[in-house]
Amino acid sequence: MDISKRHFLTGCGTLIAGISIYSVAKELAGSEAGASVDQTQTIKYAMVHDENLCIGCNACEQACRDVNNVPDGVSRVVINRTGPFGEYPDQSYRFSRKSCQHCEDAPCVKVCPTGAAYIDPDTGIVGVNQDKCVGCQYCIAACPYQVRFINPVTQTADKCDFCRETQLKQGKQPACVEACPTHALVFGNIRDPESELVKTLKSKPTYRAKTDLGTRPKLFHVPTIDGEIVL
Amino acid sequence: MSAFHFDGLVWHWPIAIYLFLAGLSAGAVFFGILLKHFKLGKKAYQSRFIQAAALIAPVTVCAGLGILVLDLTKPLDFWKILVFYNSTSVMSMGVLVLMVYQLMLFAWIGAIFCTPIVQWCEGRWGLVTRGLIKLQQWEDVITGVLLILSLSLGAYTGFLLSALIGFPLLNNPVLPVLFLVSGLTSGAAATLLVGVLLKGNPNGIEVRFIHGIEIPMILIEMAILFTFFAGLILSGGQSQVAAFNALGEGFWGWIFWGGVVGLGLTLPLAFNLWMKVSADRKFAYVAVTASFSLVGVLLLRNFILYTGQMTGT
Ligand code: SF4
Ligand code: SF4
Ligand code: SF4
Numbered sequence: 001m002d003i004s005k006r007h008f009l010t011g012c013g014t015l016i017a018g019i020s021i022y023s024v025a026k027e028l029a030g031s032e033a034g035a036s037v038d039q040t041q042t043i044k045y046a047m048v049h050d051e052n053l054c055i056g057c058n059a060c061e062q063a064c065r066d067v068n069n070v071p072d073g074v075s076r077v078v079i080n081r082t083g084p085f086g087e088y089p090d091q092s093y094r095f096s097r098k099s100c101q102h103c104e105d106a107p108c109v110k111v112c113p114t115g116a117a118y119i120d121p122d123t124g125i126v127g128v129n130q131d132k133c134v135g136c137q138y139c140i141a142a143c144p145y146q147v148r149f150i151n152p153v154t155q156t157a158d159k160c161d162f163c164r165e166t167q168l169k170q171g172k173q174p175a176c177v178e179a180c181p182t183h184a185l186v187f188g189n190i191r192d193p194e195s196e197l198v199k200t201l202k203s204k205p206t207y208r209a210k211t212d213l214g215t216r217p218k219l220f221h222v223p224t225i226d227g228e229i230v231l
Numbered sequence: 232m233s234a235f236h237f238d239g240l241v242w243h244w245p246i247a248i249y250l251f252l253a254g255l256s257a258g259a260v261f262f263g264i265l266l267k268h269f270k271l272g273k274k275a276y277q278s279r280f281i282q283a284a285a286l287i288a289p290v291t292v293c294a295g296l297g298i299l300v301l302d303l304t305k306p307l308d309f310w311k312i313l314v315f316y317n318s319t320s321v322m323s324m325g326v327l328v329l330m331v332y333q334l335m336l337f338a339w340i341g342a343i344f345c346t347p348i349v350q351w352c353e354g355r356w357g358l359v360t361r362g363l364i365k366l367q368q369w370e371d372v373i374t375g376v377l378l379i380l381s382l383s384l385g386a387y388t389g390f391l392l393s394a395l396i397g398f399p400l401l402n403n404p405v406l407p408v409l410f411l412v413s414g415l416t417s418g419a420a421a422t423l424l425v426g427v428l429l430k431g432n433p434n435g436i437e438v439r440f441i442h443g444i445e446i447p448m449i450l451i452e453m454a455i456l457f458t459f460f461a462g463l464i465l466s467g468g469q470s471q472v473a474a475f476n477a478l479g480e481g482f483w484g485w486i487f488w489g490g491v492v493g494l495g496l497t498l499p500l501a502f503n504l505w506m507k508v509s510a511d512r513k514f515a516y517v518a519v520t521a522s523f524s525l526v527g528v529l530l531l532r533n534f535i536l537y538t539g540q541m542t543g544t
């Protein structure tokens with residue numbers, strides 16, 4: 001009995017020590033990684049959607065569908081329309097863009113069991129590795145912006161990737177940005193002070209959605225001036 | 232908006248059943264270990280209730296994993312979850328726990344049923360016999376590790392949902408405790424139910440022992456449920472909206488008050504107290520009480536999963 005008790009205690013002790021060392025080590029590794037990513041990266045892509053310029057034409061959605069082969073029934077970007085506000089004929093609508101925010105601290109990346117959802121250290125783009133994705137849909141439930149979906153063709157998680165596999169590879173701007181007739185979308189490198197993106201961010205007031213969740217999103221919105229005032 | 236289909240719903244009932252089965256398995260193991268340690272000792276393998284726990288635990292955990300795999304959009308790729316790990320993912324760590332848990336579970340079953348199996352072998356298959364005897368020597372270690380793993384597994388079922396930060400009802404620190412306690416309750420209930428079905432004595436020491444723990448556990452579960460919703464309501468904002476959406480009138484409100492609180496907690500509590508004073512336990516009493524508890528926990532899992540996804544931040 002004494003020997004087995006000792007066995008038991010040793011076992012428990014080792015287990016607990018193992019767990020605590022593991023978590024401390026992870027904590028240290030995490031804080032180091034978090035600090036280094038922010039400083040050394042020279043490219044970090046972001047996007048601005050100007051809700052005052054947007055006319056809700058959905059050209060962005062169509063262009064994205066064509067270029068990125070997005071099947072019917074799902075979409076990587078949606079323009080949500082609210083309104084009309086005001087009395088006829090002085091009516092206006094509000095348009096807001098719903099697409100992946102490329103969170104710096106992305107919940108989808110954190111919860112993915114296989115590492116299929118990942119953040120690209122070179123560009124800050126959040127992507128999905130289709131070969132690793134098993135379709136558990138944990139990321140879809142975890143994304144607070146509800147922009148992820150299962151692609152009915154590949155059966156894997158899918159969403160906006162800033163056209164990384166298509167337009168960016170050819171040195172072009174994302175399809176939605178090119179297609180926008182009013183130039184409501186601006187895409188660029190947030191680390192480059194000369195970029196149109198940074199200039200836009202410095203000249204217009206912007207907001208980001210649900211920042212209180214600590215996701216640090218990289219999709220900025222210029223808020224509509226028209227529309228009703230909601231308390 | 233209907234009760235089972237609404238905007239933003241990602242995870243459906245198979246996940247609730249998976250969480251239910253995983254918690255049930257953990258609970259059955261937990262009570263099996265307690266029973267053996269405190270009441271039965273070396274002759275535990277003769278108890279119908281230990282046999283029930285040893286039967287339920289592996290069957291439910293395997294069935295749960297099976298459901299989880301079938302619910303993937305690419306079920307044939309499930310092995311990738313076992314090959315690729317992500318230390319920040321609750322699901323990934325849970326799968327790790329589940330694997331070690333199953334291993335330890337079978338080792339534990341081998342250890343406690345060592346004597347009858349060795350007798351049955353009658354000297355055939357020397358390797359099996361030697362292996363089992365080795366297991367029996369290490370039984371205390373296996374039991375200790377398995378106990379910790381079963382508690383981790385029970386809590387994991389809650390952590391899996393509480394990692395979903397976009398839903399205030401799920402992203403709640405009380406949820407893992409709630410799921411752990413209700414998982415243990417369901418394990419106890421299943422052990423009792425299958426035990427008496429296997430013709431175990433409904434008035435035996437095992438039943439008395441488990442019922443003795445069940446009464447405080449139901450009270451704790453009620454207190455946790457109260458804390459859970461009181462906390463949400465007092466936080467205000469979307470948390471409050473989520474709580475009122477869940478508890479208010481409508482399908483899920485009925486499920487909560489009638490199914491989870493009434494059928495799953497109050498009735499078993501009343502029956503347990505009654506059995507305590509009347510001293511004589513009959514098959515029907517034990518079976519009905521256990522079935523009510525089980526249904527209650529299953530409803531709780533579905534209730535939390537669906538109402539949790541109903542209200543986002
Ligand atoms: S918006 Fe959603 S999908 Fe995109 S990075 Fe953030 S959590 Fe992931
Ligand atoms: S659906 Fe795919 S990308 Fe999303 S969490 Fe599961 S494995 Fe990862
Ligand atoms: S950046 Fe590319 S993938 Fe993203 S919405 Fe625009 S077109 Fe689609």
